[in-house]
Amino acid sequence: MKFPDIKTTLPGPNAAALIGVDHNHVSPSYTRIYPLVAEKAEGLWIHDPDGNTFLDFTAGIAVCATGHCHPHVVKAIKEQANKLLHMSGTDFYYTSQITLAEKLAHLAPGDGSNKVYFGNSGAEAVEAAFKLARWYTKRELNLAFFGAFHGRTMGALSLTASKTIQKKHYHPLIPGITHIPYAYCYRCPYNMSYPECGIECVRWVEDTLFRTTVPPEEVAAIFVEPIQGEGGYIVPPPEFHRELQKIAKKYGILYVADEVQSGMGRTGKMFAMEHFGVVPDIMALAKGIASGMPLGAMVARSDIMVWEAGSHASTFGGNPVSCSAALATIELLEAELMENAKIRGEYLMTGLRELQKSIECMGDVRGKGLMVGVELVKDRHTKERATDWRNEVIQKAFQKGLLLLGCGENTIRFSPALTVTSEEIDVCLSIFEESLREVAG
Ligand SMILES: Cc1ncc(COP(=O)(O)O)c(C=O)c1O
Numbered sequence: 001m002k003f004p005d006i007k008t009t010l011p012g013p014n015a016a017a018l019i020g021v022d023h024n025h026v027s028p029s030y031t032r033i034y035p036l037v038a039e040k041a042e043g044l045w046i047h048d049p050d051g052n053t054f055l056d057f058t059a060g061i062a063v064c065a066t067g068h069c070h071p072h073v074v075k076a077i078k079e080q081a082n083k084l085l086h087m088s089g090t091d092f093y094y095t096s097q098i099t100l101a102e103k104l105a106h107l108a109p110g111d112g113s114n115k116v117y118f119g120n121s122g123a124e125a126v127e128a129a130f131k132l133a134r135w136y137t138k139r140e141l142n143l144a145f146f147g148a149f150h151g152r153t154m155g156a157l158s159l160t161a162s163k164t165i166q167k168k169h170y171h172p173l174i175p176g177i178t179h180i181p182y183a184y185c186y187r188c189p190y191n192m193s194y195p196e197c198g199i200e201c202v203r204w205v206e207d208t209l210f211r212t213t214v215p216p217e218e219v220a221a222i223f224v225e226p227i228q229g230e231g232g233y234i235v236p237p238p239e240f241h242r243e244l245q246k247i248a249k250k251y252g253i254l255y256v257a258d259e260v261q262s263g264m265g266r267t268g269k270m271f272a273m274e275h276f277g278v279v280p281d282i283m284a285l286a287k288g289i290a291s292g293m294p295l296g297a298m299v300a301r302s303d304i305m306v307w308e309a310g311s312h313a314s315t316f317g318g319n320p321v322s323c324s325a326a327l328a329t330i331e332l333l334e335a336e337l338m339e340n341a342k343i344r345g346e347y348l349m350t351g352l353r354e355l356q357k358s359i360e361c362m363g364d365v366r367g368k369g370l371m372v373g374v375e376l377v378k379d380r381h382t383k384e385r386a387t388d389w390r391n392e393v394i395q396k397a398f399q400k401g402l403l404l405l406g407c408g409e410n411t412i413r414f415s416p417a418l419t420v421t422s423e424e425i426d427v428c429l430s431i432f433e434e435s436l437r438e439v440a441g
Pocket of ligand 1 (some may be wrong): 121122123124126149150151152164225232258259260261262286287
């Protein structure tokens, strides 16, 4: 079995020197929580410039779906780079963008009559969805959720309600967005329990919000993550999306699924909305779509994507190399990785639930496929958030060579590449357990 190999104190001398330069010249707005300098990587293993080797359970924030530098993806990138690097897909035609659009249009839930807009990131995909929803409906209001993360451009940021630091000093943002509570059953915003609640969080939208403050016929879209990502890897109950979409349909409101983090096979299905039996009107994609090459895509039904030439575009969106990387990524996802995400995800959850039996601070273990979160609490009864323990566990794990990230206020996320093996999960679980026991006894 392969283990992380930490030869120096962290950061080692070479990493420390680079970090010193970084601090002088790179934006201080970035949120590095531990001093990892990635030099090269393959699969789930990252090497730093001091010869240390780490096991990566972050996949570069759920991006490197096929593992770092998968040979099939690298080959596709090299071949495309030798042929065509750029020709601005908003002004000209080229094969890889067209081929990928056709592929995504058919992969997306629904009857395949979809069209695709290409950008470079998740925020751009959401931004495009935001503009298309306005363009199509000619309505000005939108709903989004507390805890949601949709990106940081001004439009996407207006939909985001994750952390105030992300919004501080940026107001006024785009008006007309109302944030509503997500189906966070472990901490029900209505103090109810599932299933006796009757999905109150959905009923409240129609019974209270639409009666008192938000005229539904003026709402363009509901923006929702199928599984809330940055907000804490929160899985809503099975009927949540279906019931909410029913209300949306009743009032001609578009249902926009932000699949930027949950999409592209991560949850064991190509798109997480498939777990809920819902066909969204618009879908935002990025992160795992091209295994690390920058690409965002907004997929919408053809009868919705009817905006005129010139109404939205981007010079770099749908870069030929990124599109080729995406096509290679999708081939791997369809061949075996989506299935692997399902199987290994269950293995990881089972391992975590086993640990939960004897480790009190593991309040909630939840997820789908390889989108798995563990919420740490000081006390299982009061559910007091153990944010400090969560942060310490992540630091300890890093020192032992395991890369983890947090999400929400007190959750640890496990979002490894979809290539992860049972042995790699075993190593992750043993380091995680050791770190947890050191921190929370
Ligand atoms: C659900 C979701 N939407 C949008 C974004 C923004 O993506 P990007 O950072 O590529 O702009 C993220 C990033 O974490 C995300 O998780």
